[in-house]
Amino acid sequence: MRKHRSRRYLVLAFALGLLYLFLFPQPSGREAFFKPIWSRSIPPGPSAEADGQQARLSWFKAGRHFGFVRLDGQVLHAAEVLHGVALSELGFINYPRVADNFVFQDPLGRFLYAVPGRGYPVLDPGGDLLYSVSTDLTELQRLDRDGEALWSVGFFSPITTLALSGGECAVGLLDGTLKLLDSGGKITQDFLPDPSRIPVILGAALAPGRLAVLSGIDPQRLTLLEKRGAQYSPIQTLDTGSDLRREALLGFLADGRFLACETDAGLALRDLRRAAASELPGRLLALSSTAAGLLALGSREGGGSRLRILRPLSSPLYERSLAVGDLFLRFLDGSLLLGFPGRLLRADYLEG
Amino acid sequence: MKATLLALAIAALGLPAAAFDWPLARVVLTATFGESRGDHFHSGVDLGGGDQEIRPIAAGELVFSFEEGQDLASVPVGLGSYLVLQHQNGVRSLYAHLEAGSMPRERKSFDGSGSLGRVGATGYSLGKHLHLTIIDTEMRSLINPLAVLPPLPDRQTPVIKELQLRAGREPAVVRSGASFRQGTTEVLAQLYDLREDVPFAWRMAAYRISLYQDGREVAALRLDGLHEKLRADGSPRLALLESGLAFEELYQSEWLLRIGEVKLVPGQTTLSLFVADYAGNESSRDFLLTVTD
Numbered sequence: 001m002r003k004h005r006s007r008r009y010l011v012l013a014f015a016l017g018l019l020y021l022f023l024f025p026q027p028s029g030r031e032a033f034f035k036p037i038w039s040r041s042i043p044p045g046p047s048a049e050a051d052g053q054q055a056r057l058s059w060f061k062a063g064r065h066f067g068f069v070r071l072d073g074q075v076l077h078a079a080e081v082l083h084g085v086a087l088s089e090l091g092f093i094n095y096p097r098v099a100d101n102f103v104f105q106d107p108l109g110r111f112l113y114a115v116p117g118r119g120y121p122v123l124d125p126g127g128d129l130l131y132s133v134s135t136d137l138t139e140l141q142r143l144d145r146d147g148e149a150l151w152s153v154g155f156f157s158p159i160t161t162l163a164l165s166g167g168e169c170a171v172g173l174l175d176g177t178l179k180l181l182d183s184g185g186k187i188t189q190d191f192l193p194d195p196s197r198i199p200v201i202l203g204a205a206l207a208p209g210r211l212a213v214l215s216g217i218d219p220q221r222l223t224l225l226e227k228r229g230a231q232y233s234p235i236q237t238l239d240t241g242s243d244l245r246r247e248a249l250l251g252f253l254a255d256g257r258f259l260a261c262e263t264d265a266g267l268a269l270r271d272l273r274r275a276a277a278s279e280l281p282g283r284l285l286a287l288s289s290t291a292a293g294l295l296a297l298g299s300r301e302g303g304g305s306r307l308r309i310l311r312p313l314s315s316p317l318y319e320r321s322l323a324v325g326d327l328f329l330r331f332l333d334g335s336l337l338l339g340f341p342g343r344l345l346r347a348d349y350l351e352g
Numbered sequence: 353m354k355a356t357l358l359a360l361a362i363a364a365l366g367l368p369a370a371a372f373d374w375p376l377a378r379v380v381l382t383a384t385f386g387e388s389r390g391d392h393f394h395s396g397v398d399l400g401g402g403d404q405e406i407r408p409i410a411a412g413e414l415v416f417s418f419e420e421g422q423d424l425a426s427v428p429v430g431l432g433s434y435l436v437l438q439h440q441n442g443v444r445s446l447y448a449h450l451e452a453g454s455m456p457r458e459r460k461s462f463d464g465s466g467s468l469g470r471v472g473a474t475g476y477s478l479g480k481h482l483h484l485t486i487i488d489t490e491m492r493s494l495i496n497p498l499a500v501l502p503p504l505p506d507r508q509t510p511v512i513k514e515l516q517l518r519a520g521r522e523p524a525v526v527r528s529g530a531s532f533r534q535g536t537t538e539v540l541a542q543l544y545d546l547r548e549d550v551p552f553a554w555r556m557a558a559y560r561i562s563l564y565q566d567g568r569e570v571a572a573l574r575l576d577g578l579h580e581k582l583r584a585d586g587s588p589r590l591a592l593l594e595s596g597l598a599f600e601e602l603y604q605s606e607w608l609l610r611i612g613e614v615k616l617v618p619g620q621t622t623l624s625l626f627v628a629d630y631a632g633n634e635s636s637r638d639f640l641l642t643v644t645d
Contacts, residue, residue: 084428098476118390120428120476135430135476136395136448136485138494138590154392154590154598156494156580157487158436158446160416162427174416174436174444175489185587198438199489200415204426217415245414245460247425284424 034309034318034336038073039345043080057107059087061328063341066092068107071335073346077109084120090127095120102130102143115147124164131169133159140171142185151185161247163206170211172201178213180232189231193223203250205259212259214240214248222250222261224272240268253289254331258312260287266299269312278313282306286329288336294349296336298327309336309349372409372439372500373464375447375484376401376471380549381504382481384630385496386575386592387557388603393578393590394557396446396485397497399471406468406482409445409501412437414460420452420474431483432475435468442490448483449475493579493593498559498630506548506631510558513542513607515625515639526623531642534618539563539571539611540604545629555607563611564624571612573597616643 042062055070066085067078083097091106102117115130119139122131132141137158142150157175164170167183176199180189193201196216203214211225211232219239225232240263242248248262259270266281282299289295294317297308305327309318328339334349376399383398417435418425431448435455438444451472462468473480486495498504516523518538526532543561547554563571573595581591581598591598602609614623623639 086428098478118392120430122428133427133430134392135389136392136483137427137429137431138395139392141391151587152589153587154580155588156492156578156590157489158431158485159427174487175492186585187587198413198415202416243460246417246419246423249424 033350034347035350037335037346037348039343040069040073040075042067042075042339042342042344043078044075056332058330058332058337059089059092059107060330060337060339060344061085061087062339062344063324063326066094068092069337069344071332071346075344076107077105079109086121086123088123088125088127093121093123093130102132104130113145115143115145117143117147122162122164124167129164129167131164133162140169140181153179153181153185153187155179160201161204161250163204163250165206166208168206170204170206170213172204172213172215174200176200176215178204178215180211191225191232193221194237196221202244202246203248203262205250205252207252207256210252212250212252212261214244214250214261217243217245220244222270224259249284249287251287253293253295253312254291255289255293256291257293258289258295260289260295267297269295271313276313280308280310285325286327288329288331290331290333292334294331294334296329296331296338298329300325307338372445372486372502373407374501375399375406375409375445375468376404376482377407378402378404379504381556382547382554384545384556384559384575385494385498386578388599388606390606391599393592393599395494395578395590396448396483399482399484400480402471403451403480404471406447406450406471408437408462408464408466408468409484409486410439410443411463412439412445412461414438414462415444417455417457419455419457430476432477433469433472434475437462437468442488444487444489446483446485446487448485449473449477449481451480488577491579493577494590495577496559496575496630499576503631504548506629506633508546508548508629509633510543510545510627510629510635511553512625512627512635512637513544515623515637516540516542516608526639526641528638528640529642531644532616534616534643534645536613536615538613539623540608541611541625542608543625543627544607545627545633558627559630560626560628561609561611562626563614564626565614566622567624570614573602573611616641618643618645 042065055072057070068076082094086093093102101114102121103114104112117132119132119134130143139154141152157173161172169181171179178191182188193215198217201215205212209227213223220242222238224236226235242264251260261268268279270277286298304323307320308316310316324340330337336347378401380400382400387394415436415438420433433450434448436446450469454469471482486497515526544555545558560574577593578590580588589598626636628634
């Protein structure tokens with residue numbers, strides 16, 4: 001009799017549970033979509049002027065144009081790239097093909113300072129540090145705001161890749177060595193990857209305490225290093241099976257868990273916590289990621305491009321072919337800025 | 353240390369100089385190795401000669417390439433569209449400022465005759481030309497391409513424009529018979545070679561410079577090659593192979609070079625400057641000084 005009663009209670013509890021879920025459904029967290037917020041033509045019309053409000057802003061690129069935009073859609077500054085542009089959170093240096101000076105301007109396009117410079121400029125993402133790379137790629141300098149070289153280093157072998165993080169520089173060279181420089185320009189480590197038939201550094205990524213290096217031809221190797229004390233030590237070396245003969249994009253995603261590495265076939269995403277990887281096809285055009293593990297990826301597709309938004313190792317949440325062959329992607333939290341020739345738009349990632 | 357490191361380097365390559373050929377059918381030398389580029393040495397030679405195909409200097413394999421406007425790059429590339437080939441014995445050749453879209457991107461192996469692309473003006477360039485750099489990865493140095501490529505016709509003699517002595521901050525131009533105070537002084541010289549094919553003065557770097565005082569050699573330098581020289585703080589800097597001079601130690605301005613130091617003692621002394629280009633054309637000038645107490 002007691003047994004029957006307890007079974008009845010169980011059935012009743014199950015039925016009540018089903019009724020609750022039916023009456024008060026819970027979002028699964030897997031339903032995701034992108035909501036277009038605004039779209040702007042670039043360059044904007046003459047009426048577009050900043051209204052002085054404080055809102056989060058970001059630099060952008062849209063084809064041959066670049067500029068700064070507030071998340072509410074107010075374009076603060078837009079101009080055509082002369083030959084190249086170094087962009088940072090504090091401002092930009094838009095430089096011509098043959099330049100004698102670096103002119104640093106703020107996000108509104110106002111003059112901040114100018115320094116003599118014979119090479120091409122590089123800004124750290126924050127905009128506080130200014131570097132100059134000689135036009136033959138053999139010298140790297142850090143400059144102060146008076147144009148004085150705080151330090152300089154010269155290599156017999158041209159620089160093939162440069163990664164910056166917190167004042168530290170990883171400089172990859174054509175001869176197959178990678179130099180790590182501290183904020184004072186002192187070489188703290190010479191990293192020589194495992195030998196390949198042809199030594200060369202093809203890519204480097206630097207994040208606090210972590211370094212990744214793509215090197216060599218036959219075989220092509222990806223080496224992951226961790227900082228132990230003052231030095232980086234290899235923790236894993238993989239043969240990528242690729243045969244790239246150009247710089248490859250290599251970067252730690254913003255979530256700190258995944259590493260993106262270009263391959264012959266496209267882009268490999270490697271989970272650094274466990275031995276898992278996936279590969280996305282297509283020659284890479286643009287890449288951006290969020291701390292929440294969202295990845296926006298643009299790749300070439302015929303004469304146009306393909307945009308994918310996904311979580312690494314999962315199916316794309318959003319995928320679309322675009323007629324444009326030039327793409328800019330930048331996540332700011334859950335907002336994605338998407339730039340292509342003539343237009344910039346913002347779409348927000350929403351769940352629920 | 354007077355033995356030429358360049359000769360050793362070429363010997364170390366294991367190849368006769370003729371193993372390499374010029375990469376253009378029509379070669380016009382417009383800039384030489386080691387010239388001043390404002391804040392660094394010119395790391396190769398510049399070749400004009402108009403719109404033409406580029407060939408490898410020898411059979412080789414593609415190591416690295418960059419196509420301006422197409423490839424992503426973490427570093428701004430002043431070389432424009434460029435590629436690098438690997439040859440025997442660790443020698444690499446770099447071809448820069450190629451015309452956009454002219455590089456055969458899918459090809460990885462080149463015999464001595466295949467096209468690498470066309471002469472262009474991509475990157476930091478004022479006009480169409482080919483920048484050629486030769487790298488010896490085994491000797492860890494950049495080699496003056498004129499040392500390993502076939503000789504070019506050259507009848508122009510280098511120019512010694514003037515000699516200057518600098519004991520304090522301001523240098524003084526040396527004129528024969530002029531008086532200078534005794535002591536150790538730096539010797540600066542404004543000198544250059546001239547381009548062969550134009551009637552106006554198109555300056556290029558000379559190759560070999562020697563300074564004599566009363567018949568005794570007091571300074572000698574050659575623009576043979578560049579290697580990494582460590583400074584006191586351990587950071588590397590490119591410096592000339594033999595003399596070990598870094599850019600800022602040699603160049604006072606674009607064509608004014610610091611040759612060395614001399615010690616002046618009361619009486620008369622003769623400073624003789626010899627300058628040669630790579631073809632062996634030489635110029636020399638003597639400067640008679642009176643040294644006072």
